[in-house]
Amino acid sequence: MSDISKNGPKIVVVGAGAFGTALAAVAASTEGSDVTLLARRPEIAESCRDTGRNEDALPGIDLPPALKHTADVSVLADAEVVLFVMPSQAHRDAARQYGPHINAAATIVTCAKGMEQATGRLLTDVLAEELPGHAVGVLSGPGFAADIAKGLPTAMVVAAADGQTATMLAEVLSGPTFRLYPSQDRIGVQLGGALKNVLAIACGIVEGAGLGDSARAALISRGLAEMSRFIAAEGGEADTVRGLSGLGDLVLTATSHQSRNLRFGIALGKDGRASGRKGELVEGAFAASVAARVAHDLGVEMPITEAVAAIIDGKLDVRTALEQLMTRPITQE
Incomplete structure (x- = not known):
C-alpha cells in the first residue's frame, strides 16, 4: 500500500x-x-x-x-x-x-x-x-x-x-x-458487478415480454445462484453475492428503469429477438458472451447467462430461450 x-x-x-x-x-x-x-x-x-x-x-x-x-x-x-x-x-x-x-x-x-x-x-x-x-x-x-x-x-x-x-x-x-x-474479495466484487448486468438484461426481457413479477423474482434468485457458482469457480468468495456488490447491485439494476441494461432487456423482450440491437453500448451485452464462454470452459452451469448471450448473439429468440429454461431438468433448490 x-x-x-x-x-x-x-x-x-x-x-x-x-x-x-x-x-x-x-x-x-x-x-x-x-x-x-x-x-x-x-x-x-x-x-x-x-x-x-x-x-x-x-x-x-x-x-x-x-x-x-x-x-x-x-x-x-x-x-x-x-x-x-x-x-x-x-x-x-x-x-x-x-x-x-x-x-x-x-x-x-x-x-x-x-x-x-x-x-x-x-x-x-x-x-x-x-x-x-x-x-x-x-x-x-x-x-x-x-x-x-x-x-x-x-x-x-x-x-x-x-x-x-x-x-x-x-x-x-x-x-x-x-x-x-x-x-x-476483488474477484467476487468484480464478477458480481459484471454478472448483475447480464441478469438485469434477463429481467428486462421478462418485463418486456410481459411475463410478470413472479418470473422476475425467479430470475433474480436463480441468477444469484449462478453468480455464486461462477465466483467460486473463479477463486472468489461465494458469500460476496449476498452483499452490496451482488444482491444489492442486482436488485437495483434489475428493478429500476434508470438502468440501461434493464431497458435494453425490455426492448429485447418486446421485440422477441435481438433485431440489430447487438451493438448497443450496455456492459451486460459484452459480459453475457464472455461469462458464458468462461463458464463453459470452467464447467460451471449458467443457463440464464447462456440464454441471454444466445439471444443477444441472435442464436435464439426470446420465446425459445424461455422454453428451454423452463424445461431444464428439475433439481433441488
Whole structure:
C-alpha cells in the first residue's frame, strides 16, 4: 500500500462521463479533499470549469467548487489515487494511454462493471498487466451516477488484495452521503458487478415480454445462484453475492428503469429477438458472451447467462430461450 495521508490525498478521476463525474463530485465534497476530474477532451473540462456543471453527463447538477477540471494528463504525475472510470472494454487502451503519466506509487481503482471481452479477464488483472507495480482495486455496488451526484444516500464496495489498501480507499473516497465498505474479495466484487448486468438484461426481457413479477423474482434468485457458482469457480468468495456488490447491485439494476441494461432487456423482450440491437453500448451485452464462454470452459452451469448471450448473439429468440429454461431438468433448490 502506498503511504497516503488521510488529509487530502491527491485523487484523479480519469473519465468525465456520468459515473466518473459523480465519483469525483462526491470525493471532492469532503473537507480538505484534492480531487481532479480528468476529461478526454479539453472543451469538456473548460465547460465544467466555466459552468460548475457537466451538462452532457449530469444535466442540472451542480458540482462542488473544490472539484478541479482538466484535460492535461500531467495531473497524473503526483496523483496518489487514480480512478479509471470508462467502459470495461476501453480499460486496456486507457491504461496504455495514461500509464506513462501516472505516479509510480499511485493506487489504481477500476470503477467499471465488466470483463474484457477478448480475453475473459477481470479488469483488475488487465490493469495489473498494463500497469505493473501499482496496487489495483475495484469499486462496485448499487449506485446510479445521478443519485450519487445529487447527494442521495448510497453505499457501495471497494476491494483490494490488501485489507489496508481497501480501508484507505474506502476512507478517502467516501463522502457525507456516499459510504464505501472495504473488501478483499476483488474477484467476487468484480464478477458480481459484471454478472448483475447480464441478469438485469434477463429481467428486462421478462418485463418486456410481459411475463410478470413472479418470473422476475425467479430470475433474480436463480441468477444469484449462478453468480455464486461462477465466483467460486473463479477463486472468489461465494458469500460476496449476498452483499452490496451482488444482491444489492442486482436488485437495483434489475428493478429500476434508470438502468440501461434493464431497458435494453425490455426492448429485447418486446421485440422477441435481438433485431440489430447487438451493438448497443450496455456492459451486460459484452459480459453475457464472455461469462458464458468462461463458464463453459470452467464447467460451471449458467443457463440464464447462456440464454441471454444466445439471444443477444441472435442464436435464439426470446420465446425459445424461455422454453428451454423452463424445461431444464428439475433439481433441488
